[in-house]
Amino acid sequence: MRIIKKQLKPCIMMAPTPVAMVSCGDYEHANIITVAWAGVACSQPPKLYISVRPERYSYELIKASGEFVVNLTPQHLTAAADFCGFRSGRQVDKFAEMKLTKVHGKAVSCPLIGECPVNIECKVSNIVPLGCHDMFIANVVAVHVDSSIMTEQGRVDLEAAKLISAQHGEYYGTGKHLGRLGFAVQKKFIRKNGKGTDVDMQHATLTKRKPPKTKKPNTDGQQTVAQSDKQDKK
Numbered sequence: 001m002r003i004i005k006k007q008l009k010p011c012i013m014m015a016p017t018p019v020a021m022v023s024c025g026d027y028e029h030a031n032i033i034t035v036a037w038a039g040v041a042c043s044q045p046p047k048l049y050i051s052v053r054p055e056r057y058s059y060e061l062i063k064a065s066g067e068f069v070v071n072l073t074p075q076h077l078t079a080a081a082d083f084c085g086f087r088s089g090r091q092v093d094k095f096a097e098m099k100l101t102k103v104h105g106k107a108v109s110c111p112l113i114g115e116c117p118v119n120i121e122c123k124v125s126n127i128v129p130l131g132c133h134d135m136f137i138a139n140v141v142a143v144h145v146d147s148s149i150m151t152e153q154g155r156v157d158l159e160a161a162k163l164i165s166a167q168h169g170e171y172y173g174t175g176k177h178l179g180r181l182g183f184a185v186q187k188k189f190i191r192k193n194g195k196g197t198d199v200d201m202q203h204a205t206l207t208k209r210k211p212p213k214t215k216k217p218n219t220d221g222q223q224t225v226a227q228s229d230k231q232d233k234k
């Protein structure tokens with residue numbers, strides 16, 4: 001195969017990126033900013049980052065409180081995430097306008113977005129000015145997962161969360177499952193399918209994952225975060 005490459009000017013070609021709905025500000029006056037410049041910064045201690053332009057309203061809120069919540073976006077909230085990425089909290093209450101449910105956090109004062117299946121509470125540890133964006137590096141201080149995506153074995157079934165990503169100005173749903181991390185080094189797999197570039201991913205016999213048994217909705221008196229918040233509001 002002849003490999004031909006074209007040179008582009010240095011630019012952001014990272015893809016895909018997550019689409020996170022980041023809640024910030026205090027509970028009563030909370031705001032949401034959609035971010036794609038976000039990711040894992042460190043596993044131990046768990047740290048993540050979001051990069052935010054100083055002109056955003058959320059920038060002021062996050063800088064003042066040193067707190068935010070990364071809410072992962074499921075497919076059914078794509079329009080809400082887009083709205084939160086094109087309207088400013090200076091003009092509009094995005095929680096109210098998008099009919100999103102505020103849920104009290106455990107370690108931070110800004111609310112989680114109840115409708116998002118995963119909510120990651122963060123406290124800022126460093127702010128790194130980079131240019132047009134400042135990077136907020138933060139410690140993960142609490143994580144909430146909706147019971148609807150927990151398996152009976154207590155594992156998080158992120159496939160069931162149907163998260164979205166972004167790729168150069170377009171939103172995408174999560175694609176086909178292609179294999180477990182480490183499948184390509186398993187002897188059995190190599191024997192059947194070959195190695196690396198020899199593997200025909202269309203037809204490869206992958207180690208099948210057992211379909212996760214999803215937990216039944218709470219009937220045992222256990223509260224979901226959203227329920228507990230609704231009760232708080234009463």
Ligand SMILES: Cc1cc2nc3c(=O)[nH]c(=O)nc-3n(C[C@H](O)[C@H](O)[C@H](O)COP(=O)(O)O)c2cc1C
Binds near residue numbers: 053055057085166
């Ligand atoms: C998909 C998407 C990704 C975005 N990613 C970022 C980002 O990583 N950083 C940023 O500063 N703004 C990002 N934005 C723009 C902000 O979300 C947008 O300016 C928003 O209106 C700011 O709201 P605020 O003024 O209430 O903070 C993104 C917008 C969209 C739609």
